[in-house]
Amino acid sequence: xxxxxxxxxxxxxxxxxxxxxxxxxxxxxxxxxxxxxxxxxxxxxxxxxxxxxxxxxxxxxxxxxxxxxxxxxxxxxxxxxxxxxxx
Numbered sequence: 001x002x003x004x005x006x007x008x009x010x011x012x013x014x015x016x017x018x019x020x021x022x023x024x025x026x027x028x029x030x031x032x033x034x035x036x037x038x039x040x041x042x043x044x045x046x047x048x049x050x051x052x053x054x055x056x057x058x059x060x061x062x063x064x065x066x067x068x069x070x071x072x073x074x075x076x077x078x079x080x081x082x083x084x085x086x087x
Contacts, residue, residue, distance in 0.1 A: 011012070021044045029043035033085060033086050033087055034086070035082055035083060036083055037080050037083075038054065038058070038080070038082070038083065039079040039083045040079070041053050041057055043070070043079065043080075043081050045079045047070070048069045048070050049070065050068045050070045050081055053081075054068045054070070054081035055068045056084075057081065057083070058083035059081065062083055062085040063085065065085060065086060066084060066085040067083075067084050067085075068082065068084070069084065
C-alpha cells in the first residue's frame, strides 16, 4: 500500500511540473517586455546571471537584443532559463 501512495504522489508532482513547464514556455508580455522560459536547458547561475547555454538559446530564438536571466519558483527545485526581449 505504501508503494501505491508513493506512486500516486510522484505522478501528481510530475504532472504538476509538466503543466507548470508548459505554461512557463509560452511567451508572455508585461511592462518590461516579452519573455519566455526554457526549462529544458540545464544551467548554472550566479545570482540572476545564467551561463552560456541559456544565453545562447535566448539569442538564437529572439535575436541579438534579447537577454537571459535565471529564475526560480517557490516550491519548485532548481533554476530555469528565462529569455527577455523588447516586444
